[in-house]
Amino acid sequence: MRAFLALHRHRITFALALVAMALVVGTACAGFLWALDAVTRVRFAAPWLLWGLPLGGAGVAWLYRRFSTRAEGGNNLILDEIHEPGAGVPLAMAPLVVLGTLVTHLLGGSAGREGTAVQLGGSLAHGFVDRLGLTGGWRRLLLMGGVAAGFGAVFGTPLAGAVFGIEVLALGTLDLAAALPCLVAALVADAACRSWGIHHTAYPHLDLPSEGARALALLLLKAGVAGIAVGLVARLFAEANHTLGAFVRKLVPGALWRPVVGGVLVIALSLIFGTQDYLGLGVLAAHPGAPTLPGFFTAAPDRWSWLLKLVFTVATLSTGFKGGEVTPLFFIGAGLGSALAPLLGVPVPVMAALGMVAMLGAAANTPVACAVMGLELFGIGLGPVLVVACVAAYLASGHGGIYLSQKIARPKWPRRRAAATLRASQRSWF
Missing domain, CATH: 1.10.3080.10 (Clc chloride channel)
Structure with missing residues (x-):
């Protein structure tokens, strides 16, 4: 057993980190989605909040300048880190992007939620990378898994999240070596998100007309x-x-x-x-x-x-x-x-x-x-x-x-x- 653990130490460490990271990302996405729904309903009840949008945007910009200007890179920073390691993805990106997105929606900005989820996943995954000392291919795979986990959990589409995590890096190619880690991360994160009672938008199931x-x-x-x-x-x-x-x-x-x-x-x-x-x-x-x-x-x-x-x-x-x-x-x-x-x-x-x-x-x-x-x-x-x-x-x-x-x-x-x-x-x- 000791020989087996010594031989596969890196694989075991990576697998445990991947699952733990996905659980954290899925839980974080659940909290974010709940808060996003809440602030949206508050804005509906108080449409005058729109007048606070300029001040709220300036406040969020100040927070980024005060705590992490590098986090301004957003999704592109995460893609850059996957392509070629640099100064890293700051852990502060996670709370900053969540707060910034909630302020945007509370005050009436027209924006989405995928950027927040992907940055949550990438930032938290990089936190695991730093603490476990993962390098090389292991580091890259965990960051890709973080992207897949965030995307899959926030939309309730883990299969699409897994493919997105490997397809978004480069046009015209799929890094199939990362398919299994991304799939595991997306499935675990989606399950964690749903376990908190989060319900995603329902769409009709459609069929093609059977006319020959x-x-x-x-x-x-x-x-x-x-x-x-x-x-x-x-x-x-x-x-x-x-x-x-x-x-x-x-x-x-x-x-x-x-x-x-x-x-x-x-x-x-x-x-x-x-x-x-x-x-x-x-x-x-x-x-x-x-x-x-x-x-x-x-x-x-x-x-x-x-x-x-x-x-x-x-x-x-x-x-x-x-x-x-x-x-x-x-x-x-x-x-x-x-x-x-x-x-x-x-x-x-x-x-x-x-x-x-x-x-x-x-x-x-x-x-x-x-x-x-x-x-x-x-x-x-x-x-x-x-x-x-x-x-x-x-x-x-x-x-x-x-x-x-x-x-x-x-x-x-x-x-x-x-x-x-x-x-x-x-x-x-x-």
Whole structure:
């Protein structure tokens, strides 16, 4: 036994650390989701809180400057650390991003929750790495497991979380050596999160119409067309977010003042459009009839909610507020699918589902993870059209994306020269 333990000491240490880390991440995500729901309902009851958004954003920026400026790197910092070890991921990132995201949602910023979960997972995983002295491949695998755990737990999709953890690192490749650790981490974290009584958003299980091979071929063609439209909008979102962010950083050098500018901009947008329906996650409704992500699957086609959500979200995230892009991207994608449904002659729920997962697949350059997520959320009945939509959106979105630290392992188009990271691809749309 001693010889066995000595021989496999590193493997045993890693396995125990992976499970312990996933349990902690799942529990942290449960607490975060509970708090996020609570602050959202408080904002619904007190819509005047929106006027505090500029001050709240400045307060969060001060906390980051006071306790960990490195944590400002967010998801990109975690990807950089997985690619090549640097100064590490500060443990302070976990409480800072949770607090920052809750402030954003309490005061009306349009943001998501995936960024918080991924940073929770990466920060806590790096804490285990530091304390156990893991290096090399073990270190990299635990950080990837942290990303998978956070993503899988916050959305209740552990299989997608596992694939996301290995696919988000680089375009055009999957590190299958990390598949098992990421799967274990995502499953354990999801189970831990659910054990606290957390309930995730429910979506309808959908099936393809059984009208023969010709009808299926036509539906697949329509899914491809919809995917191209989704990919172009995903490209617009990523470019707008990066471009406006760079402009604001140049216009307002002081980090404390950028969220003030952003908060004023979000307030102005709410006044101009006369609504607060496009603030927050977009999952819960402040009043009957408000556009919501689940509502796109049951309501009549919605023409413009996707565009308004895009504008509000870019205004929020590009000016330094904390949160994430994924849930707003789900809203934008499902809303766009709803708008395309009557034009393509496809049922609204089917198009909303395709738009929802394909939008993230295109913006994050993770089509496989998002196709898997679609199967987890909507059932295997939509499998063929989900895959077609995700691949078409991925190809149409270009080499940019929401995560600038992704590497380009294999370009989407053969004639394009691969760059080191997506940062080189953000200079132009072409």
